[in-house]
Amino acid sequence: MTSNSSKNMERKRCNLLPKFLLMLVLAFDIFSIVYANSEQPETYIVHLNAPDGVSFDTPEDRQSWYQSFLMASSRGSNVIPSLIHAYHNVFTGFAAKLTADQVKAMESMDGFVSARPESVYKLHTTHTPTFLGLHQNLGVWRGSNYGKGIIIGVLDTGITPGHPSFDDKGVPPPPAKWKGKCKVSGCNNKLIGARDFVSSGSSGSPIDDDGHGTHTSSTAGGNFVDGANVFGMAKGTAAGMAPLAHVAMYKVCDSFGCPSSAILAGMDAAIEEGVDVLSLSLGGPSVPFYEDGIAVGAFSAIQRGIFVSCSAGNSGPFNTTLSNEAPWILTVGASTVDRNIRSTVYLGNKDLLDGESLFQPKDFPQKYLPLVYPGLNHGQDAAWCGPGSLKGIDVKGKVVVCDRGGDIARIAKGQTVKDAGGAAMILANEPVDGDTTEADAHVLPASHVASDVGFTIKRYINSTSSPVATLIFRGTVIGVDSAPAVASFSSRGPSMTSPGIVKPDIIGPGVSILAAWPISVENSTQTKATFNMISGTSMSCPHLSGISALLKSAHPDWSPAAIKSAIMTTAGKLSLSGYPIEDERDQPASIFAIGSGQVNPTKANDPGLIFDIQPNDYIPYLCGLGYTSKQVGVIVQKRVTCTKAIPEAQLNYPSFAVTLGAADVKSYTRTVTNVGVANSTYTPTDVSIPIGLVLEISPAKLIFSKLNQKLTYTTTFIRDKKATVKAPYGEGYLTWSSGKHSVRTPFSIKFV
Template sequence: MAFSSTSSLSVILFQVYFTSLLFTSISSLKTPKHYVVYMGGPVEGELHNGEASYLQMLDTLLPREESERRKGVHHYKHAFRGFSAMLTEEEAAAFSGIWPESPSFNDKGFGAIPSKWKGTCMGGPDFNKSHCNRKLIGARYYTSTGATSARDVDGHGTHTASTAAGAHVDGVSDRGLARGTAKGGQPGCRIAAYKVCNSDGCPGSALLKAMDDAVNDGVDLISMSIGRNAQSTRDYLSDPIAIGSFHAEHKGIMVIVSAGNDGPDPSTVGNLAPWLFTVAASNIDRDFQSSLILGSGKVLRGAGIHFANATRSKAYPLVYARNAGAASTPIEEARACLPGSLDPKKVAGKVVVCVMSSTTTKRIIKLVLEDAGCKGLILVNEREKIMASNSGDFPHSEVDMTYGYKILKYILHTKNPTVTIAPTVEVKRSKPAPVVAIFSSRGPASLTPNILKPDIMAPGALILAALPPPETAKPSTPTYGLRSGTSMACPHVTGAAAFVKALHPTWTPSMIKSALMTTAISYDNMRRAVTNTSGLTSTPHETGAGEIDPHRAVNPGLVFETTAHDYLQFLCYYGYSEKKINKALTKTKVICSKKASEDLISTINYPSISIGNLRRGQRYGRMIERTVTNVGPEKNVTYVAHVVAPEGLIVQVAPKRLVFGESVSKVSFKVWFYGKKPASKSYHHGSIEWSDGYHLVRSVFSVNII
């Protein structure tokens, strides 16, 4: 996805990979190449037994016991004051960085590095300073153990960096799939990579130091593909990402982050601070099919990506997991292929039909079958819309319940059932798209339901981008792969933000954020409202303001400017004392209102609106005020309001016309929300749209009627 090819911006990318990332390329257990070590406790909603944890570790390259975090003390002086201290481990992380030899980081066509750049290119045993160029202008690392350079190991950093700002590279593919031209969202941007994690984890001290360095180095944008678990963020002033990004925002540097990969459960979104731009993930209009050829000759289309040798595709015996359970295993566990539920003697050498369960993941099922010596997987998904996932060299196909019944009927009525899992084929212009990715973390925000998170949605499922080459290949060998996660969605928004900033260099981060949010798309390529994988109309808790549309964002008409005062008042409303805010975040004395309450969080000048608790009845209405700034080409212009309100909610706007002139660039309006007495006690979603006949400025809202 490219929006422009010229820009003097420097995009900084923090490369971090979390083991909660779903559907990534899976390496063979016998020849691991990447090092991803799980450091935290199990994520709520996943299997908690020891075998499941072990199987997840098999997919993370070199397993090792949790080791003591090493202390690293850093002095902060550029964006904020203080010293780092050893923080409690909260996340699972792996080390990453960047692969400088990738053609996505070639500097052809780039001029001299801007004089404002104050950064450095740190060398190491496998990373020379000469690896930096006029495109990749900086590289730092902060690992006190393990890695000794900014070089990428697991591919996550290289993938996200090239997605945000990679150069044009023709004729690339993932082993023949998704063939085409690779290019980042803003190919003309320069990149500085800051490697903040190693095999022992991702210390908050390293994150803080990296953001502090980035501010001093002179970056314009910070892209952090770090999906925080909602439970790991207990408050804002103990969150290194929230603290570091607050200071970056204060310096005019926009910080874009991942929403996390703990969907589809509600209240799983992470990175909740309002000064962060939090990104959810969607699919794109490209799908991948792995068809099934039953022994009867019947062909069924399934979804999936695998790289089993296509020339050796053959029929294998087919068995239903329910009929292959281990002794004393409950039938429901066997049919779901839970760890320890299958009898290896009954499934080895066969393709196994498993039924998706809420108590496991696709990755765990795949590993269970591999461990049992199976030849392939047919996954029947009766809960969600089927979406292709990447199982590496292990043949698999995912089908819906309709096809699932046909397969089970064939097994039941056939003495020796067999199946062939055909090679994966690419399907272009698939519909519907976008669809909210099943793994994308959802709102409402657990800490502050009066701020709507995530903010926006971008492509994050099976995204093709640069990767380090195989160990046996030359370092400069062009290598590209398909990966999924909100980590992949985050750099799409970074590229879009760079595109907008290149055309509007004086705009503040909140103005760029507003422009992208209020112009976001709420419909799919079938001209219907965007749906989730259950086929239901999505809500702002899944999509934020909607899917990014960078070209519309460069001319949004109006923007909502969220100021430093708004952010400081947000902290007051959240419940922090003036003393604590002043000590932690600012030298400016903050004065909190004596009437500060969490309800007032809804009143900060944010592009979206969220009300966490609205009582039913006319007497319990809530008033929210917003101010918009005219940034359109016409100074004398009038915008008219249109409210899209759901059943159960009365929404009134005043004034209904916003009149701007030569001396009037900012206008305020008020919105009243009333919950109808018959309304259900739940969240109700809608939008307020302002139009001048050309621009459409859309603010989504979510209101919880209690």
């Protein structure tokens, strides 16, 4: 007979045994998972340095060297590595399908620098030439010959050959330097290249199945198309910013996104083939520049004199949400234009409230219909008009108010209303979206209204037992004097990767932009001249790409930094109303929303002074960010030693971002080059200084006696001990003026 204590002990042992066995099974499973992951191939971007004294006579020689890494890494592995892209221009290295163990095996090989799993970036998804001051046979268009001879390389979702925007009427043959390829029928003197880098194998097509790439390409370099419109709205002559420039498409995105291996392959080919401008309406989160494929590829581009324009991102209005923050990239935010496609809400209390919609039916009854807000009694999903959320709610024949948001597309909300029998939709902005409205091709009569208008409509609904409303479609309205205003979605600074550089650099048209589209959104088969109106920093980026092509054509000796400087120092800070540019809250927009301001192509063509930066000038700046010599080498594509480092604000940039603590005094120099009038004198004539700052400039005059002469001045930022600073940031600007030219450099001050 056993005692109670021994029985209890035996019971515990029996209870522990299953747990112990379970732990063994779990441990084995975890080991199996880890082992499986180490043998699971994924795409890596591998950076290499050629050994000292080794040179490659042909691309094939270099690729053979790349293959040696794959062969060596595969010894003892059951997985055969595969080369996806071999890079020859953006950097020395390749993209390949590798296991973690294979990457580990490479690390000991001579020439290996680094390897990282690839990232997947996302897209930042005719009246604008006139709005920006571009007119046929006048000014910048005439002076730059409409961009003739300049090649704009667009990295996007593909293109639509045969669209009238890509007709080559008036476009000469591409320059002799062009070495590109067209992998689709329909290329001509306008569309001179089209290649696919995102599809596996050689069967991929550069045809655009999305629309995004067709839209951005035509915005940058589309030819003149008379009678362009959507649903009869915004009718006129559509044209890109550089209408006689050449366009080359590098397809790097598909429905799953934009893999960094494909982006780098597209940039690599564009550099090799001879583009002058690169336009990328895509991006990813903020990461150190040596981990950012776009930043690394863009540096290789500017080393060869290629201008790079990128979208800032669509994660506004929140701060520190930028993509593409490198100072050698032009980072472009989005602004409104002075055109509305107006759809007015007419309430039962006789209030008329303006909104927008691209779809403007002529037969919508001008009689009051019942007005309903599903979010009043049926929860958040119904408020957002999410798919299926209106089932069981009586909306048939009614005007339905839907809140923007919920990660549901604006047009999809209208589809939900239509499916439930609704007669029309009022799409109301959330407070965060403010008054940024967009003219969409809705599937039913609709009006997209600002957040305060939405509150007014809901207040009216609550004020009566029988609310009613109708929509009045007023068509295209030109001359909205609040433009340009910053779009709510436009990403904001300060930069996370480099807080000492002001970003974005510039804003340009990005709201309700009419441009080419692969198919008719009206389901018409009668014309090839198909257009659509969409919004995003994806739309503002190609505006700046095209404008930079004009400047490159007019000033072929200007460096990418010089073109960027000309764009930034001449940017506008006022709307058409004559007041400072506002954001979506109707408040003056901060420097982290507009950068230097709204692009002004005419003034950018004659800036007076430029702030130039040579590629090697970025090395001490990068060292100053705390990057190792190896990390800097990944970016600049050569071996460097960080013996010299400068603070970010010392880079010869056309703006300043300075941090000032109590009693701080910080001085930075700038060197300007005279590209205006030979004999000219510049003095600081317009200076805006925030509370808490004292600004000193030395010398007080810049006296030039010849063109291309360089002069240096010092700006000293002093914390005012007597002033009480209530906000963490202040901002201002310094304008040098010669009477003929004004050169404005904005600055941001972080008070700590």
